[in-house]
Amino acid sequence: MVASAVHLVRHGEVENPGRVLYGRLPGFGLSVLGTRMAEAAAGALAGAPVRRVIASPLQRTQESAAPIAAAFGLPIETDERIIEPFNRFEGKRFDFGPSLLTNPEAWPWVSNPFRPSWGEAYLSIAARMIAAVADAYASVEDGDVVLVSHQLPIWMVHRSLAGERLYHDPRRRRCDLSSITTVGKKGNRFVETDYRNPAGALGRAAVDEGAV
16 A cells, blocks of 8 residues: 655745745745745645655745644654755846846856756756655555645646646746645556645735745
């Protein structure tokens, strides 16, 4: 027997008054609203047979995992493979646009958006995330496993399982704060079975900037 499902939960809103791209930088925890969003995700999982709660090592995911772990009386385990990707623009306010033309230092970083050249390759992100999902799925005799991760890693799972190209427009990711993307198995392959946005009402007041 193996797991019934793996739930990929994104963290809640981050306290980020400077609106920088925070990436893997320390010190970026949840805002008050982000804590409420994480609690909404925990509420949405109520009644599920959750056997393990695993989070990325970053503060915002550990804090987002806390209400889920508390609801099921489980410890928070950590998996480095579900961490946010490295990004050369960490700590900076950044968007693709005319401002790049005035910053020659950044030109080599954006030379190949298909890889992308400014951080970890999409193929690498997808591979480590799929491996983490597979290990989580096989790690319990029955029930569900929760992985608390980040927007881009979760989106790479979605696109990989859907057979879509990994290069994409970041503005069009369907991976809201504290959303739940559920993965199961159909035959010998993983498939996405559900997407929920339990903190959607709260998200209307949230600032969702800083993800890589």
